Amino acid sequence: MHVEFLGVPRERAGVAELDVQADTLGRLLGTLAAQMPALAELIAVDRLHPSLVASLNGDRFISDPGTPLGDDDCVLILSADAGG
Amino acid sequence: MPFGYHGCYLRIDVSRGSVERVPLADAVLRQFIGGSGLGVRLLLDAGCAHLDPLDPEAPLVFAFSPLVGSPLTTSAKFAVVSKSPLTDRINDSLASSGFAIAGKSCGCDALVIVGRAHELSVLVIDDGLVRVEPAAECAGKTCQATEAELRSRLGASFRIAAIGPAGERLVRYATISHDGRHAGRGGSGAVLGAKNIKAIALRGTQRAEWAHPRELTAISKDLSKRSFGPATEKYRDLGTATNLLTFNRFGALPTRNFQSGTFDEAESLSPEQLSTTRAKTRDSCVACTIGCEHIYAVGDDGHVRVEYESLFALGSLCGIGDADVVLRASQRCDELGLDTISTGGTIAFAMECVERGWLDEPWLTFGSGAALLHAIELIGSRHGLGHLLADGSRRAAHAIGHDSIAIAPQVKGLEMPGYEPRALQTMALGFAVGARGADHNRSGAYEVDFSDKVDRRHVTLDAVRHAIDTEDRAALMDSLIICKFLRGVFDDFHAEAAAMLQSVTGWDVTAGELRETATRIVAAKRQFNLLAGWTPAEDTLPERFLNTPLPNDAAAHLSLERLDALVAEYHRQRGW
Numbered sequence: 001m002h003v004e005f006l007g008v009p010r011e012r013a014g015v016a017e018l019d020v021q022a023d024t025l026g027r028l029l030g031t032l033a034a035q036m037p038a039l040a041e042l043i044a045v046d047r048l049h050p051s052l053v054a055s056l057n058g059d060r061f062i063s064d065p066g067t068p069l070g071d072d073d074c075v076l077i078l079s080a081d082a083g084g
Numbered sequence: 085m086p087f088g089y090h091g092c093y094l095r096i097d098v099s100r101g102s103v104e105r106v107p108l109a110d111a112v113l114r115q116f117i118g119g120s121g122l123g124v125r126l127l128l129d130a131g132c133a134h135l136d137p138l139d140p141e142a143p144l145v146f147a148f149s150p151l152v153g154s155p156l157t158t159s160a161k162f163a164v165v166s167k168s169p170l171t172d173r174i175n176d177s178l179a180s181s182g183f184a185i186a187g188k189s190c191g192c193d194a195l196v197i198v199g200r201a202h203e204l205s206v207l208v209i210d211d212g213l214v215r216v217e218p219a220a221e222c223a224g225k226t227c228q229a230t231e232a233e234l235r236s237r238l239g240a241s242f243r244i245a246a247i248g249p250a251g252e253r254l255v256r257y258a259t260i261s262h263d264g265r266h267a268g269r270g271g272s273g274a275v276l277g278a279k280n281i282k283a284i285a286l287r288g289t290q291r292a293e294w295a296h297p298r299e300l301t302a303i304s305k306d307l308s309k310r311s312f313g314p315a316t317e318k319y320r321d322l323g324t325a326t327n328l329l330t331f332n333r334f335g336a337l338p339t340r341n342f343q344s345g346t347f348d349e350a351e352s353l354s355p356e357q358l359s360t361t362r363a364k365t366r367d368s369c370v371a372c373t374i375g376c377e378h379i380y381a382v383g384d385d386g387h388v389r390v391e392y393e394s395l396f397a398l399g400s401l402c403g404i405g406d407a408d409v410v411l412r413a414s415q416r417c418d419e420l421g422l423d424t425i426s427t428g429g430t431i432a433f434a435m436e437c438v439e440r441g442w443l444d445e446p447w448l449t450f451g452s453g454a455a456l457l458h459a460i461e462l463i464g465s466r467h468g469l470g471h472l473l474a475d476g477s478r479r480a481a482h483a484i485g486h487d488s489i490a491i492a493p494q495v496k497g498l499e500m501p502g503y504e505p506r507a508l509q510t511m512a513l514g515f516a517v518g519a520r521g522a523d524h525n526r527s528g529a530y531e532v533d534f535s536d537k538v539d540r541r542h543v544t545l546d547a548v549r550h551a552i553d554t555e556d557r558a559a560l561m562d563s564l565i566i567c568k569f570l571r572g573v574f575d576d577f578h579a580e581a582a583a584m585l586q587s588v589t590g591w592d593v594t595a596g597e598l599r600e601t602a603t604r605i606v607a608a609k610r611q612f613n614l615l616a617g618w619t620p621a622e623d624t625l626p627e628r629f630l631n632t633p634l635p636n637d638a639a640a641h642l643s644l645e646r647l648d649a650l651v652a653e654y655h656r657q658r659g660w
């Protein structure tokens with residue numbers, strides 16, 4: 001599956017996107033936390049810090065760590081404060 | 085008189101140079117707090133809703149707040165409140181920094197300005213003493229040059245808010261500028277211009293006492309500490325401009341006058357890209373620990389504050405991806421004293437009219453940086469086509485005809501900010517019902533769209549209460565006043581706001597009372613609009629958004645029926 005970072009998460013991740021093996025949102029976040037120390041500060045085990053949100057394919061926002069992810073899915077990680 | 089206030093406002097008639105100190109009842113202050121709330125209440129008391137906003141007798145209110153001057157981070161703000169010459173409805177615009185602190189130090193909680201000076205003048209308020217001085221040498225000068233000129237004439241201790249050439253020429257979306265920040269939306273600059281007042285200069289020494297200074301200091305320290313955390317990282321690191329790529333990715337970046345929700349050249353305008361190609365510094369309003377202002381080099385020796393709204397309005401909305409042009413356009417709007425959103429929105433509308441053959445100005449095409457810069461000059465001077473565009477897209481549409489009102493990107497006459505309403509449908513409701521028109525500062529409904537509370541492209545009536553919550557919270561923040569960029573910092577905003585207000589005023593105010601206060605302030609704005617002639621038909625969006633799905637996203641479809649149902653539910657829940 002694919003991950004895209006926008007805004008602060010992109011700055012912290014140091015990349016705009018990458019491919020990851022994960023079958024749930026919680027496992028995805030755990031993998032990202034292990035790989036990216038700066039982003040790990042905003043991940044509590046299997047959940048995002050309230051300042052960040054995740055969207056599944058740009059269609060809906062997801063927060064439940066058990067949310068299943070498929071190989072073709074794309075998870076977008078962005079700042080919760082999307083406006084301004 | 086409660087702590088935190090002076091218990092009066094100054095009613096200044098610039099025709100005569102006279103001033104009257106008018107007492108403010110404690111109950112009024114408690115019910116409307118300050119800022120936007122107090123400003124609206126003063127306008128209602130003045131019974132002016134029927135007046136032409138550019139009539140000399142139409143009041144222009146500068147409202148301060150109980151928190152300004154306190155150590156609370158981001159509290160150095162003031163509200164400018166009047167009837168809008170762009171919408172003919174209520175308008176409240178906020179700006180920041182030393183002018184707010186100096187204004188409160190003049191020994192009043194608000195200024196209510198009426199009349200018209202005999203010649204272009206500066207209104208000087210020196211510790212509560214008022215005089216009107218000629219300012220002919222400032223005629224035609226930019227906002228920044230006017231501030232500099234008057235500071236050298238009056239002294240560096242004065243804080244100055246000024247209009248640019250656009251305000252002098254009564255452009256209906258002219259701003260009032262202070263220290264590079266603008267009370268931007270709705271044309272308060274034209275209201276000041278109609279009074280022949282180029283600038284207001286003030287200084288003072290009178291401090292309002294705080295009820296519980298020790299508690300206030302403790303709350304302030306804690307809030308400042310939290311303001312350095314992840315909730316404000318976006319503003320510190322990249323600024324609001326980072327929205328650009330996010331909105332583009334979600335198909336919600338208004339492009340070519342809302343003909344698309346994505347812009348191929350978005351990357352070139354993004355702060356991520358801009359910061360690799362040009363010098364950047366950071367700044368903040370006075371008394372702010374966040375510092376969201378990202379200032380980029382432009383041209384040989386210029387610089388400009390870069391905000392998402394300016395990038396979208398002068399960039400993607402006009403089809404322009406050349407960052408040099410967009411930054412120069414934004415800088416020029418700042419100099420002339422033009423609201424960037426309404427400037428970009430009105431020009432983009434005209435570009436589409438040209439594209440459709442409704443307007444015979446072949447030079448004005450999407451993607452042309454030269455055309456954008458030329459159009460801005462014409463608007464600022466009201467020359468040629470600029471005279472039409474200076475009145476905003478709604479009035480321009482009525483003059484152009486061809487049912488162009490269907491594509492004029494406005495609600496109640498106020499040009500829409502950078503949120504594609506078909507892709508962000510809770511925001512569509514926020515735009516439709518907004519008292520000052522399409523607005524992202526008085527409704528934070530987009531936050532709901534960027535959450536798991538709704539399906540942003542198919543919102544249901546459940547979205548309404550969330551939209552109301554964001555509108556109420558904004559009304560409260562704009563009346564206290566504290567910056568909305570702090571909003572993510574609070575665990576329980578109403579409880580924390582009550583604690584702040586208690587420590588300053590000594591009132592036994594609670595979170596529940598503040599919720600009622602917010603509702604009262606929103607209702608007061610509606611009351612003003614009713615008196616000004618509001619009808620339910622105004623709470624809608626232009627036809628384009630109700631009969632055409634987004635070309636790049638067929639799921640982003642908002643029907644008239646759905647919007648009408650949302651608006652009806654909003655009115656029902658408001659009890660209107």
Ligand code: SF4
Nearest residue numbers: 368369372374376567
């Ligand atoms: S966060 Fe930005 S807008 Fe808000 S007070 Fe600070 S510098 Fe000003």
